[in-house]
Amino acid sequence: MLPTIVSSWLDVLWVAELKEFGPHYRTQYSVVFFSQIQDELEQPKEKIKQLLKQRGPPEAGEVLYEEQVLHFEAARKWEERYVVVRGNYCLEFHNSFETFVKGVPPRHKLLPTGGTVLTTEEKYMAMVDKCFPVSETNNVNEKFAPPIIGMPGQFPVYLRLPYRRDYYFCFRQDARQAEFLSILSDCIRHQNQDFLKKKTVEVQAFLKAIHLYRQEKGSYDSWKMLIGSDVRVLANLVMEELLPSLEKDMLPHLKARKTERKRVWFATVEAAYFLVQECLFKGMSALKEECRKAAHQQEVLIRSDMDQILNSRTYLEGKLRASVLEPAEKFCSEGVQPYLASVLEELMGPISSGFQDARLLSDSQMDQLCQDFQEGGVTNELKQVQTSSPLLINSPLHDLQERFGFSNISSLVHSTQIDLQQLVENAAYTFHLLLYKDIEDNPRNACSAMEKSRHRVLKQYDYDSSLVRKRIFHEALVGITLPHIKKTLAPTYKTELQGLKQLVYADYSNFVHVHNIYEGILLQILNKEVIKVVEEAARLKKHNLFTDTRDLLSQSSCSSLFSTPFIPSNPARMLGFHGQLQTQPETPTFIQTPPETQPEAEVTAQPASPLQGNGLVVGGGAQG
Secondary structure (H helix, E strand, O other): OOOHHHHHHHHHHHHHHHHHHHHHHHHHHHHHHHHHHHHHHOOOOOOOOOOOOOOOOOOOOOEEEEEEEEEEOOOOOEEEEEEEEEOOOOEEEEOOHHHHHOOOOOOEEEOOOOOEEEOOHHHHHHHHHHHOOOOOOOOOOOOOOOOOOOOOOOEEEEEEOOOOOOEEEEEOOHHHHHHHHHHHHHHHHHHHHOHHHOOOHHHHHHHHHHHHHHHHOOOOOOOOOOOOOHHHHHHHHHHHHHHHHHHHHOHHHOOOOHHHHHHHHHHHHHHHHHHHHHHHHHHHHHHHHHHHHHHHHHHHHHHHOHHHHHHHHHHHHHHHHHHHHHHHHHHHHHHHHHHHHHHHHHHHHHHHHHHHHHHHHHHHHHHHHHHHHHOOOOOOOOOOOEOOOOOOOOHHHHHHHHHHOOOOHHHHHHHHHHHHHHHHHHHHHHHHHHHHHHHHHOHHHHHHHHHHHHHHHHHHHHHHHHHHHHHHHHHHHHHHHHHHHHHHHHHHHHHHHHHHHHHOOHHHOOOOOHHHHHHHHHHHHHHHHHHHHHHHHHHOOHHHOOOOHHHHHOOOOHHHHHOOOOOOOOOOOHHHOOOOOEOOOOOOOOOOOOOOOOHHHHOOOOOOOOOOOOOOOOOOOOOO
16 A cells, blocks of 8 residues: 555656656657558668578467476465466466366466566575665664564575565476476566567667657667566656655655565555556556547648658758758768777677577587487477577776766667577577478478478578677667767757758658768768677678578578578468577666556565666576
């Protein structure tokens, strides 16, 4: 139950937040909607395609994990729950396997967005202590009691969640703990990233609007809280403003022992967080509906006046280029370009090592399948291999923070791990398609057919790995340096940009936005330098990067790489081989996260809680 004063603060804060954010969202919704219609009418640009067959994401209801798990619950005791993870990467807690099979709804659901996974009490307690604000009135040298006692197994898992109560699990076998850690890390990564990667008008408009909104407040950095859904992101903005007031007005009145003070503090924060999400969900739903109706009304004008709108945008862009181009290019060449190659070098090593580990994983599983066939038939399921060595990048972090103000390495980690796992699954999927076709064509020499399929998949993997890594490197370099460029140039052009708005014809002002054009010019300038650096690394064949398809074709015949195999009626899960790259959780980094579009999904029940290394990890990692 929230104190009345806290509820009053929240009512003021979330309304003010949405009122200030709304104009940015409305503007960007119209701009993005216009761009999508423009793309629809124009000749589509040819995209470089990957060679491996793309395995689609799992269906939302597909079960990815199910196991009996010991869970510490609100009654402050351990209970066995049947935990199920489906293709929506949400954890379901069922009473038992029997209730799950009967279709009884789960007793509780958990969206672990922004979670940090730890496996030792010491590291968990240290993290909790850091999250509790310290002031003159509560800075007491008092030991904080551990949250749980009587651990029923040797292998605990602590899930630390920002603004929410924490979760505790326990296992009696390390293999089961490792499997749970792997799927839990997958859930965190996908809950953090998947929503904001959608190409819908609503999501793309929200992303651009939130960047401009934060820039208006003077924040140009890559925000660690930009994870989860639009509602969760906005809720984090509200919580950032609320917490200082809570610390000032609430903590001095908590006179209990430290353990009790922490319990009350974190319980209050969680209650506030859920209330903010509930209010913002309603507010954002209304705002999006308003924008959808406005876009529907604007569509006729956009289609009839497309050329005039584009001419208006081109005219404004010309004016901006005349003012911005020379000083922006000068700053980029002096303050950014000299450091791109060294930053790229630091990123290439661990990321490429992760992709090489994934190649070895795919090769070993295909080899195992060939051996199983020779020994008497194909097994229904291959072993899932875990990468064991964490791939960390620590050395450049200080330099990136100091020079470019970049510290959000966790976002790069998560997106890279998702790309890496997708590539491994694509390799497994393609291998099965090729294998099915080759054995059907040549049943008397199945072993040779399997080796042929394996060879083709590895060659295709090498090309796709290069393609994906080049994209990752490009996006990383832009993400690290572009905020620094915008922040440095902002004082010079902020006033001028406001004045240029009057150059846009009033009827087209919804679709031609001066800040979008300005940032587009900066991005074009930076892109030229980033492309040069990445292509130079490929030209030198660093870490087995290719410059184009010819690099790959020189190693194998064109027909073997690009031939399309016969696709059976249901190849998606053939032979039960998922080809998943099982990764350990990344190095613990406390990330304060935002809320999903549907926050009510995880408010069903609450677990027990005591409260209420920065590093790039690719393909594997270390839990705390």
